[in-house]
Structure formats: C-alpha cells, structure tokens
Amino acid sequence: MLVEGKPMRTIWTEDEGDSVLYIDQTLLPYELRIRTARSWERLVQAIERMEVRGAPLIGVAGAWAAALAVADDPGGNELRRRLEVIASARPTAVNLQWAVKRMSARLSGLEGRERIRCARSEAARMAEEDVAANRSIGRYAARLLRALSEARPGRPLQILTHCNAGWLATVDYGTALSGVYQCSADGIPVHVWADETRPRLQGLLTEWELRMAGLPVTLVADNAGGYLMQRGLVDVVIVGADRIAANGDAANKIGTYLKALAARESGVPFYVAAPFSTIDFSLSRGSGIPIEKRSGGELREIRGVRPDGSVSTLRIAPQQTDAFNPGFDVTPAELITGIITEKGVLRPSELLEWRPQ
Numbered sequence: 412m413l414v415e416g417k418p419m420r421t422i423w424t425e426d427e428g429d430s431v432l433y434i435d436q437t438l439l440p441y442e443l444r445i446r447t448a449r450s451w452e453r454l455v456q457a458i459e460r461m462e463v464r465g466a467p468l469i470g471v472a473g474a475w476a477a478a479l480a481v482a483d484d485p486g487g488n489e490l491r492r493r494l495e496v497i498a499s500a501r502p503t504a505v506n507l508q509w510a511v512k513r514m515s516a517r518l519s520g521l522e523g524r525e526r527i528r529c530a531r532s533e534a535a536r537m538a539e540e541d542v543a544a545n546r547s548i549g550r551y552a553a554r555l556l557r558a559l560s561e562a563r564p565g566r567p568l569q570i571l572t573h574c575n576a577g578w579l580a581t582v583d584y585g586t587a588l589s590g591v592y593q594c595s596a597d598g599i600p601v602h603v604w605a606d607e608t609r610p611r612l613q614g615l616l617t618e619w620e621l622r623m624a625g626l627p628v629t630l631v632a633d634n635a636g637g638y639l640m641q642r643g644l645v646d647v648v649i650v651g652a653d654r655i656a657a658n659g660d661a662a663n664k665i666g667t668y669l670k671a672l673a674a675r676e677s678g679v680p681f682y683v684a685a686p687f688s689t690i691d692f693s694l695s696r697g698s699g700i701p702i703e704k705r706s707g708g709e710l711r712e713i714r715g716v717r718p719d720g721s722v723s724t725l726r727i728a729p730q731q732t733d734a735f736n737p738g739f740d741v742t743p744a745e746l747i748t749g750i751i752t753e754k755g756v757l758r759p760s761e762l763l764e765w766r767p768q
C-alpha cells in the first residue's frame with residue numbers, strides 16, 4: 412500500500428533473510444516506526460506484544476520467525492522446540508499454527524544451508540501468497556459492494572468495520588478493507604465507519620490506513636454500531652477473521668458478535684473477509700476455537716500521545732481493578748451473510764465443499 416506516496420508493506424527482509432523488518436503497530440497512528448528483528452525470539456516477542464498483529468500477518472511473521480530459528484540452529488536439534496514456541500505466541504489466529512506446520516513439513520529431512528535457504532524461500536512464498544489472496548478477496552468484495560452501491564444511487568456506500576483487517580493486518584492490501592481499496596480504484600464511492608475497538612484501539616489503525624489512502628472514514632465508539640444500523644446509516648458490515656470453523660462460525664476481535672446481532676436485527680448484510688489460510692477445517696464448529704485471554708492491564712490502561720508527540724500509556728482504572736479481557740468472540744454462521752475469500756464469496760454452509768482433499 413502507498414503511505415505518503417511510498418509503497419509499503421507491513422513486513423519484509425534484508426541481509427538475505429538475516430533481518431526481518433516490520434512496522435511496529437503499537438506506535439501507530441502516532442508514529443510510523445520500522446523495527447528490525449534479527450532473532451526468532453524477538454519476532455515472537457513482536458507477535459506477543461502485538462507490534463505485529465492481524466491473523467494473516469502473524470502467520471507470515473511466524474514463518475519468518477521459523478526461518479530465523481533455522482538459521483542459528485545448525486544441528487537442527489532445537490527446531491521442534493522453537494517451532495512450538497512460535498506456534499503458541501498467540502492462540503486464536505489459526506494462521507500462525509498453519510504457517511508453522513507448513514514450514515515444518517517443508518523443512519523435513521533438510522539440513523544445513525539447504526534448510527536455511529528453503530526456510531527463507533518458503534516464508535517469502537507465503538508472504539506473496541498472502542498478497543495475492545488479499546487482492547483476490549478485494550476483487551470479489553468490490554463486485555459485491557458495487558451491486559450494493561448501485562442499489563443505493565446518489566450516495567456513498569456506508570460500510571461498518573470492526574478492529575483492523577486492512578493492509579496492516581496482512582502483508583498488504585488487507586482482507587475486510589481490501590474491497591474498500593478496490594472500490595476506490597474502481598470509482599465506487601464508499602464511506603467507512605471504523606469501530607475504535609477497545610481495548611487495543613485497532614480502529615485507529617483502520618482510520619489511519621484509510622485517511623492515508625485519502626478515503627472517507629469516520630471513527631466511532633464501539634457501542635455506536637447499533638445506533639448507526641438502527642438509523643439506516645450502515646449498508647453493509649465487513650469484518651476480518653482470525654479463525655473460521657468448517658461450519659462457517661467465525662472468530663474475530665471481541666465485539667464482532669455484537670455487531671452481527673445488531674446487523675441481523677437491522678436487516679444489514681454481515682460479511683467476513685478472510686483467506687483460506689484462516690479456515691480451520693479440523694474444527695467442525697466455532698465452540699472449539701481457542702479464545703486468547705489477554706492481560707487485564709490492557710483494560711486498565713490506554714495508549715495515547717503526549718503534546719510533544721511521544722507515545723505514552725495512561726492508567727484509566729486503578730491497579731487493583733479486576734479486569735477480564737477476552738481478545739476474541741465467535742460469530743455463529745447463521746449471522747453471517749457470506750464469507751469473502753480469494754476463491755469467491757461463499758455461504759458459510761458451502762465451506763465444507765471447498766475442504767482441501
């Protein structure tokens with residue numbers, strides 16, 4: 412994606428793969444800082460801290476962490492343990508476990524320089540596959556959004572999204588926002604309502620992304636979504652996903668389920684946009700999706716910027732405040748109008764027909 416005219420991705424490598432560079436998203440939208448990870452442990456830490464976040468992106472970051480893990484383990488005795496640590500960095504997004512399983516299979520039986528070379532080429536291949544999948548999601552989504560827009564002539568299509576499933580959550584182009592970018596390229600007028608998405612405020616990332624792209628976006632409180640839908644101010648809801656079960660139940664950022672309930676009540680179509688790498692065919696239903704419980708401190712504090720522009724954290728609740736902080740919830744398939752994938756827009760009930768043989 413372009414940032415101030417410069418093409419940018421969320422993660423890339425230098426020094427023939429010895430260094431992995433990434434945007435530290437904990438500092439956005441206040442500061443665009445690029446960090447360099449030269450060890451697999453540092454990249455795992457970046458995933459745990461959400462410096463790197465978003466299901467597809469943490470999958471690719473996990474693959475690069477595996478490539479770094481191989482590079483300084485010549486005897487190969489450490490690799491299995493290291494891959495287990497990488498895969499467990501965050502539990503809900505299946506992309507991380509999927510990426511580690513794919514790297515493990517690719518490296519099986521290889522040794523020395525050949526194993527290092529293959530690890531790096533496989534991680535690079537996964538990054539390019541993510542970009543291609545997201546562009547395809549964007550094309551299918553734009554077709555859908557164009558039809559909705561043509562049914563509402565004379566005004567921009569009103570899209571509500573939750574959390575951030577834009578290019579920052581992937582290597583590039585995004586999933587839920589990929590269709591918005593494609594609409595902009597195709598001249599289809601859209602406006603996005605961006606849920607702020609407490610406690611980590613990923614909606615500020617959505618607002619930053621879209622503002623940088625010159626697209627109309629309005630930040631709203633998480634609790635405003637029902638109001639907007641009740642008053643006919645939302646034509647469609649599009650969100651990302653971290654793991655989709657074989658029946659179409661979808662795990663996404665906490666609060667997504669509430670938006671799906673309001674959408675059903677208000678007669679607003681509700682779409683999930685995700686690549687097939689986010690679908691977990693080993694799970695028959697969403698009740699089996701592990702939900703990450705993050706620190707209560709994320710609720711007791713809020714990140715912001717001082718007048719001098721430095722990013723700081725402010726405590727908004729006393730340290731002794733008990734806080735429960737599930738990071739995700741599961742939206743049942745029956746509340747989902749369609750799942751926008753790189754292979755097309757599927758009804759939740761159709762997923763099993765696409766199960767890889």
Ligand SMILES: CSC[C@H]1O[C@H](OP(=O)(O)O)[C@H](O)[C@@H]1O
Nearest residue numbers: 464465466576580651652663664
């Ligand atoms: C393109 S999927 C992004 C997905 O991941 C986010 O979670 P987090 O910010 O905690 O990594 C959120 O659930 C998004 O919808």
